[in-house]
Amino acid sequence: MKLIKPLFLSVLIATTLASCGGGAEIVSTPVENIDSVPLKVSELTEKEKHTWGHLDLVKDTIPGMSVEKAYADVLKTQKGQTVIVAVIDSGIDIEHEDLNDVVWVNEDEIAGNGIDDDKNGYVDDIHGWNFLGDAYDEQLEYVRILASGDTSNPDYARAQAEYDKEYEETTARKAQYDQIYDQVKGANEVISEFLGKEDYTADEVNAIESDDESVTKAVGVLNFMYGNGFDSTEAALSSIKGGVDYFTDKLNANINIEFNGRTTGDDPNDLSDVGYGNNNVLPSEKGESHGTHVAGIIAAERGNGLGVDGVANNVRIMSLRAVPNGDEYDKDIALAIRYAVDNGAKVINGSFGKYYSPHSDWVRDAIAYASKKDVVFVNAAGNEGLDLDQKECYPNDQVNSGPEVSETFITVGALEPKYGSGMVAGFSNYGKINVDVFAPGAKIYSTTPENEYDTKGGTSMAAPAVAGVVALIRSYYPKLSAAQVKQIIMDSGLALTTKVVVGGDSEDIKPIGDLSKSGKIMNAYNALIMAQQMSK
Numbered sequence: 001m002k003l004i005k006p007l008f009l010s011v012l013i014a015t016t017l018a019s020c021g022g023g024a025e026i027v028s029t030p031v032e033n034i035d036s037v038p039l040k041v042s043e044l045t046e047k048e049k050h051t052w053g054h055l056d057l058v059k060d061t062i063p064g065m066s067v068e069k070a071y072a073d074v075l076k077t078q079k080g081q082t083v084i085v086a087v088i089d090s091g092i093d094i095e096h097e098d099l100n101d102v103v104w105v106n107e108d109e110i111a112g113n114g115i116d117d118d119k120n121g122y123v124d125d126i127h128g129w130n131f132l133g134d135a136y137d138e139q140l141e142y143v144r145i146l147a148s149g150d151t152s153n154p155d156y157a158r159a160q161a162e163y164d165k166e167y168e169e170t171t172a173r174k175a176q177y178d179q180i181y182d183q184v185k186g187a188n189e190v191i192s193e194f195l196g197k198e199d200y201t202a203d204e205v206n207a208i209e210s211d212d213e214s215v216t217k218a219v220g221v222l223n224f225m226y227g228n229g230f231d232s233t234e235a236a237l238s239s240i241k242g243g244v245d246y247f248t249d250k251l252n253a254n255i256n257i258e259f260n261g262r263t264t265g266d267d268p269n270d271l272s273d274v275g276y277g278n279n280n281v282l283p284s285e286k287g288e289s290h291g292t293h294v295a296g297i298i299a300a301e302r303g304n305g306l307g308v309d310g311v312a313n314n315v316r317i318m319s320l321r322a323v324p325n326g327d328e329y330d331k332d333i334a335l336a337i338r339y340a341v342d343n344g345a346k347v348i349n350g351s352f353g354k355y356y357s358p359h360s361d362w363v364r365d366a367i368a369y370a371s372k373k374d375v376v377f378v379n380a381a382g383n384e385g386l387d388l389d390q391k392e393c394y395p396n397d398q399v400n401s402g403p404e405v406s407e408t409f410i411t412v413g414a415l416e417p418k419y420g421s422g423m424v425a426g427f428s429n430y431g432k433i434n435v436d437v438f439a440p441g442a443k444i445y446s447t448t449p450e451n452e453y454d455t456k457g458g459t460s461m462a463a464p465a466v467a468g469v470v471a472l473i474r475s476y477y478p479k480l481s482a483a484q485v486k487q488i489i490m491d492s493g494l495a496l497t498t499k500v501v502v503g504g505d506s507e508d509i510k511p512i513g514d515l516s517k518s519g520k521i522m523n524a525y526n527a528l529i530m531a532q533q534m535s536k
Contacts, residue, residue, distance in 0.1 A: 001140065001254075001327050001354055044417060049455075050308065052417040053297075053440030053465055056525070057494065063419050064440055065465060066525035067311055070472070074528045080314040080475035085298055085347040085467060086128070086340030088333065089291030090136070091283035092319040093449040094127055096292060098300040098307055103127055104316035106343065120343065124279045128319035129339055131264070131277045131332040136284045137253035138261040138326025141356040147257050155356060166255055174247035181240045184225060187218035188233040194218075202226045254326045261324065268329045271362055281319035289448040291319065293456050294351050296447030297464040298471065307453040308446055311468025311524070314475040318345055323352045330359035333395065337366035341373045346474050346482070349467040350395060351380045351460035357394035364405055367397050371406035374482045376474070378467040380459040381413045381429040385503030388431035401433045408482040410470075410489055414441025414462040415521060419498075423512065423521075426504025428459055430515040437493055438515070439465040439522035469524045476528065477535040484534060492527040493520025 044052065048062065055064035084104055094103045106126050108118035116123045139147065142159035150156065191205060192198045194215055205222050208215065222233065230236040253259050262268065266276035283292065299315035300308045318340060322332040333352075340348050348370060357363065370377050382393045388411075389401060397409040413435045414425040425442040429435065441462030448454045466489065473485050480488070495513060502508040502515065513519030 001323075001352060049417070049443065050445040053444060054309070054311070057419065057523075061419055062417055063415050063423055063521055064417075065311070065469065065522045067469075070525040070528050074525065074532070075472075075476060078476055080472070081478055082314050082316055083312070083347065083471045083475045084316050084318055084343075084345045085312070085349065085471050086318040086320055086336075086345035087291060087295050087298070087349050087464075088320045088336045088340070089294050089323050089349075089351055090288045090325075091130070091281055091321045092291040092295045092317065093283055093447070094281060094317075094319060096296075096447050096449065097451045098304070098447050098453075099292070099295055099317065101301050101304075102299045102310070102315055102317055104318040120339075121274060122279070122339070125343075126279060128279075128281045128321070129277060129336070130280050130321040131336055132284075132321050132324055133264040133277050134284065135261045135263040136288055136325050137249065137259070138324035138328075139256065139259055140254050141327040141354050141358070143255050143257055144327070145356065145358070147260075155358075159356065163255065163257075167251075170247055170250050170255060174244065174251060177240060177243040177247060181237065181244055183221055184233060184236055184240060187221040188237070190214055190218035191222060202231070249325060261326065262329075266331075268331050269359070271331055271334065271359070274335065277321075281321050283449050286449050288325070289454065290351070290456075290460065291321070291323070292449050293444075293446045293454070294349060294460060294464045295319070296453075297444060297461060298349060298468045300447055311465060312471035312475065315468075315471050318343065327354045327356075328352055330357055330362050330394075334359070334362040334366040337363070337370055337377070341370050341375050346375055347467055347470050348375060348377045349464050350377060351458075351463045353380060353382045353393050353395065355391065355393055360394050360396075363395045364397065364399075367395060367409055368405040371397075371408040371482065374408075376408045376410065376467075376470050376482045376485055377406065378463050378470060379409060379411045380463040381411050381431075381435045383414075383427040383458050383460075384429060385427055385505075386429045387503075388429050388434040390431075393429065393434075396434065398434075408486050410436045410466060410486055412436065412441075412459060412462045412466045412522075413438040413516060414457070414459045415439060416442045421498070421500050421509070423498060424500045424502065424515065425457070425459075426501065427457075428462075428503075430502065432514060432517060435516045437466065437489060437518045437520055437522055438462070438512070441465070466522055469522060469527055472524065473527060473531045477531040479535055480531060485531075488527050488530050488534065489522070490518040490520075492523060492530040493518055494523050494526070495520050 052062050053064050054067035055062045056066040056069050057063050110117050111126050122129050145159040225236045264276040266273045295317050300310040302309040302313050320336040322336040397406040398404045414428040415438050416425050439462040442457040444461040445455045498512050499509050500512045502510050
């Protein structure tokens with residue numbers, strides 16, 4: 001499943017309204033007293049909100065990756081070479097104004113002739129491959145286990161227990177969101193009629209005086225809405241509708257035992273049954289925006305005056321559509337990784353994950369294959385606020401925290417745009433063994449389909465931030481191996497001692513250095529200086 005945190009209303013709103021690493025030293029600034037940096041107490045400007053992941057902790061007091069500093073001070077006189085970055089995700093809008101010039105083109109394939117010109121097993125794969133075919137909605141993996149009816153499966157009982165809990169919770173949450181939507185919509189209608197206009201401000205609502213109980217109740221609902229960060233009913237209704245749709249989709253497809261989203265005609269339990277899917281790597285619908293958002297974080301064209309700048313220049317994005325609205329199939333992921341490696345990708349981004357994986361060995365073998373072929377795989381840690389040293393998440397490069405099969409697999413947790421105790425995103429998974437580094441992942445502005453832009457949050461957004469830095473290193477210092485690049489990522493981050501809230505639990509406070517193997521947060525400036533030194 002795509003690892004993204006839906007930006008819907010909090011549980012608090014639902015409840016209230018319903019009732020009403022490495023070992024090298026830091027090679028550049030910041031210096032050893034980094035933790036004396038003052039907290040960012042002022043509201044971020046609009047520009048800072050849209051670019052915070054590229055800003056500098058010392059200069060801006062925001063835990064960004066110092067990307068702009070890296071371009072200004074390290075890369076300004078250098079010329080890099082083109083690097084192919086494979087994005088295994090949902091469809092990517094390769095026609096987007098900010099992406100269309102950074103899309104990979106398979107020069108060995110003749111478009112539209114219906115022939116596998118390069119004999120790689122995929123016909124007319126000009127920009128990548130679509131392993132999902134025409135499908136998008138899918139079940140979660142544990143629901144597929146139940147749907148199989150195979151009670152001898154060792155995961156069957158656990159899957160049944162999880163399904164019973166999930167179904168009850170999802171049904172309740174959908175009912176909450178339906179009720180919230182109706183309340184805000186109704187309050188908006190009452191206030192619009194009272195004021196005689198549809199567009200009004202929070203100040204105008206606060207100034208309302210009326211003995212009409214329906215009006216005073218509507219004022220209370222809207223004031224609560226304003227107090228939770230929404231500046232208009234339009235924005236609130238859009239966000240709440242997103243919640244309604246999310247839980248509706250979950251009930252209709254993701255946890256529907258009777259649903260079968262697979263349309264490609266292959267056997268997902270047979271890795272040798274290949275050739276399925278098609279060459280259409282675009283999203284199946286506008287709402288399928290995850291892959292486009294991820295691609296923009298990595299490589300949206302820099303300096304063109306449009307919506308966003310990606311982390312990396314000199315990149316060509318290879319689109320591999322393999323992640324549905326539900327849990328991905330292990331077969332699709334394993335084949336997508338091998339496609340990426342065999343067709344020239346030097347970096348793979350995987351912003352997806354799940355907690356059941358019947359063919360995890362297929363994916364792990366593909367990860368090992370990528371490592372042997374000198375490819376870096378950047379992986380999102382997941383969004384449940386869990387310790388991955390205690391709960392296994394897939395894909396991964398080891399079994400039960402045992403020996404790793406890859407020297408080039410990097411797992412990334414997510415940061416918030418604020419320095420201090422709330423720096424680690426409450427949704428982000430973590431783990432001293434199984435998470436490598438933290439990077440900007442909450443409230444990230446990037447590309448979405450049809451030439452639009454939006455803010456999304458999740459470790460899905462943190463992984464491509466790191467993938468972008470990896471691509472920069474591979475572009476400007478191409479003699480470095482994939483294993484060396486990973487070591488740079490591990491060693492060059494900022495080692496902080498700040499104590500942070502873990503998993504969104506205010507009672508759980510730990511030093512940020514205890515939450516990942518490197519104990520560091522990503523810093524592109526340091527990484528490029530270290531790469532420069534190592535390449536000499």
